[in-house]
Structures are given as structure tokens and as C-alpha cells.
Amino acid sequence: MDIVVVGGGKLGEDILHGLIKEDHNLTLIDNDPRVIDDLIDEMDIKGVVGNGVDVEVQREADVQNAQVLIAVSPHDEVNIISAMIAKTLGVAFLIVRVRNQAFTA
Numbered sequence: 414m415d416i417v418v419v420g421g422g423k424l425g426e427d428i429l430h431g432l433i434k435e436d437h438n439l440t441l442i443d444n445d446p447r448v449i450d451d452l453i454d455e456m457d458i459k460g461v462v463g464n465g466v467d468v469e470v471q472r473e474a475d476v477q478n479a480q481v482l483i484a485v486s487p488h489d490e491v492n493i494i495s496a497m498i499a500k501t502l503g504v505a506f507l508i509v510r511v512r513n514q515a516f517t518a
Contacts, residue, residue, distance in 0.1 A: 414438070415479040417504075419465035419495045420486030421448040424510065428483060429456060440474045442495075443486075465495035468502075477502040485510045 414437045418425050421443035429452060432439055439458040442465045443449055449460035463470030465486060476482060482499040484492035489511045496507045511517060 414481065415475070416440070416481045416483065417442065417471075417474050417476050417479045417499070419443075419482065419484040419492065420510075421445065421452055422485070422487055424485045425483075426452060428485065429458060433457065440479070442470060442474050465491055466498065468498050471495070471498055471502060476504060479504055481506045481508065483508040489513045489516055 417440045419442045461474040482504045484495040496509045
């Protein structure tokens with residue numbers, strides 16, 4: 414399965430470690446090139462440096478062909494907008510971390 418993760422912090426890294434064991438094709442989007450480089454060196458994943466709310470960054474990460482997008486950046490707004498963009502690109506399943514109760518129904 415092709416899975417894109419937005420956010421390479423502690424949670425994103427933990428998710429990638431868990432999914433890599435299941436033989437998924439994983440791509441990480443993160444603003445920090447050092448985070449991308451460190452995780453690419455550690456795991457067999459693809460990395461794209463950029464903001465998850467940028468549609469061109471998502472296209473570079475091949476989101477349009479992914480089955481799942483997992484948005485776990487430290488910013489709720491980035492996670493929500495990343496998921497909205499991914500949905501318009503055709504991703505079937507979205508997992509979005511939202512911590513601020515103001516964003517929940």
C-alpha cells in the first residue's frame with residue numbers, strides 16, 4: 414500500500430517505523446531537510462522536503478496515487494488542510510491528528 418505521512422516528528426517517525434515492518438511504500442513530507450535525510454538513512458522511504466499544505470509538494474510526494482495520507486505535523490491547521498488537499502487529489506483514507514478541541518464537532 415502507498416502511504417504518505419505529513420510530519421516527521423516523534424509521532425510521524427513512530428508511525429513510519431511501524432508501517433515499514435508491514436512492507437508498505439512510504440513517503441514522508443516534512444519542512445526540515447535534516448529530518449528527511451535522517452529518516453531516509455534509517456529506513457527505506459521516500460522523502461519530500463516542503464509544506465504538506467502545498468499541492469505541488471503533495472504531487473511531488475505522489476499523493477494522487479496513495480491510498481492513505483496520515484497528517485501528524487505539530488500544527489492542527491497543517492494537518493487539516495493537508496488532508497483536504499489529499500482528498501481532492503483522490504486519497505481514499507485520511508488519518509489526521511487534531512489536538513485543539515475547537516476543530517472537532
